[in-house]
Amino acid sequence: MRVKKLPLAAVALLAGLSLTACGGGSGDDAAGGDSSSAATGRPQADPGTDAASGGGSATGGAKAAGTSHGSANDSSGSGASSGADVSQGSDGGQISAGACKTENLAFDTAHGMGEGTLVVSMRNTSGDACALKGFPGIDIRSDEAGAPLSAERGAMTPPAVTLKSGDTTRFTLHYPPSRSGNSGVFINAVDVTPPNETHTQRLSVGFSIEAGADKPGLLVVDPVGAGKQ
Numbered sequence: 001m002r003v004k005k006l007p008l009a010a011v012a013l014l015a016g017l018s019l020t021a022c023g024g025g026s027g028d029d030a031a032g033g034d035s036s037s038a039a040t041g042r043p044q045a046d047p048g049t050d051a052a053s054g055g056g057s058a059t060g061g062a063k064a065a066g067t068s069h070g071s072a073n074d075s076s077g078s079g080a081s082s083g084a085d086v087s088q089g090s091d092g093g094q095i096s097a098g099a100c101k102t103e104n105l106a107f108d109t110a111h112g113m114g115e116g117t118l119v120v121s122m123r124n125t126s127g128d129a130c131a132l133k134g135f136p137g138i139d140i141r142s143d144e145a146g147a148p149l150s151a152e153r154g155a156m157t158p159p160a161v162t163l164k165s166g167d168t169t170r171f172t173l174h175y176p177p178s179r180s181g182n183s184g185v186f187i188n189a190v191d192v193t194p195p196n197e198t199h200t201q202r203l204s205v206g207f208s209i210e211a212g213a214d215k216p217g218l219l220v221v222d223p224v225g226a227g228k229q
Contacts (some may be wrong), residue, residue: 018141025042097198100130106153107192107201116177117206121170122224133160134195135197136171138221140209141189148191149214151221158195158223172226178208185209195224 104126119151124130136159139148151173161169178184186208192202213219 001019006046044079054184066161071180098130098131100124100194102197102201103125103198104130104193104203107203109154109203109205111189111207112172116175118173118175118207119170120173120190120203121168122194123168127165129162130160131160131166132195132224134158135223136195137191137193137200138173139191139200140173140175140187140219142185142187149219151219152216154220154222156222156226159225161225169225172227174220174222175207176210176213176218178210183211185211185213208221 008052031189037229100122104124106125108121108123110119111117112120116228120136135153138151141148154174163169175187187205190205191200191202192203209219
């Protein structure tokens with residue numbers, strides 16, 4: 001008999017209900033919100049994306065594992081050079097005609113200084129300079145659920161940044177960390193779609209989110225290049 005997987009939001013909700021029935025309570029959420037589901041409206045990443053090995057308990061360090069179709073947004077990022085008036089890359093490469101392509105970016109992850117933050121870095125490996133501006137598409141995935149959960153956009157204004165060849169920019173994903181032991185949902189992969197792109201990179205991660213993470217304001221992504229780089 002086939003086991004039918006529930007959507008990630010439903011898994012988190014059922015975990016919260018189970019915890020409440022036992023008389024326990026979840027810890028303080030990273031942020032409050034309404035009962036409506038959070039979503040960015042971006043198309044979900046192609047399930048054919050190859051997942052990378054790795055993960056681990058909230059340590060980041062995930063490596064990129066493959067590409068597939070995802071969602072597209074505005075372009076931007078932050079690196080050594082800000083703005084688009086750059087004549088050539090750091091290795092002499094000329095500025096590319098468009099935004100940075102997923103296939104020309106090397107991805108990595110690390111957990112931020114605060115609890116409940118995942119920092120995703122993107123390094124330009126194309127040999128030419130390119131630009132990024134906007135919010136990335138983010139879908140978090142769990143083996144415990146059949147459908148991913150999408151992050152909503154934060155309130156920060158996206159900066160315009162040009163990446164020379166070899167430059168790196170970053171963005172931060174904010175999530176409600178699990179503080180209730182086994183009541184949380186373990187996240188083992190994150191699908192990232194750079195701004196102005198339609199191809200997604202799947203990254204292997206390892207952290208747990210609190211039940212009810214589908215509420216507005218709890219799973220939020222900052223624009224590329226915003227904040228301390």
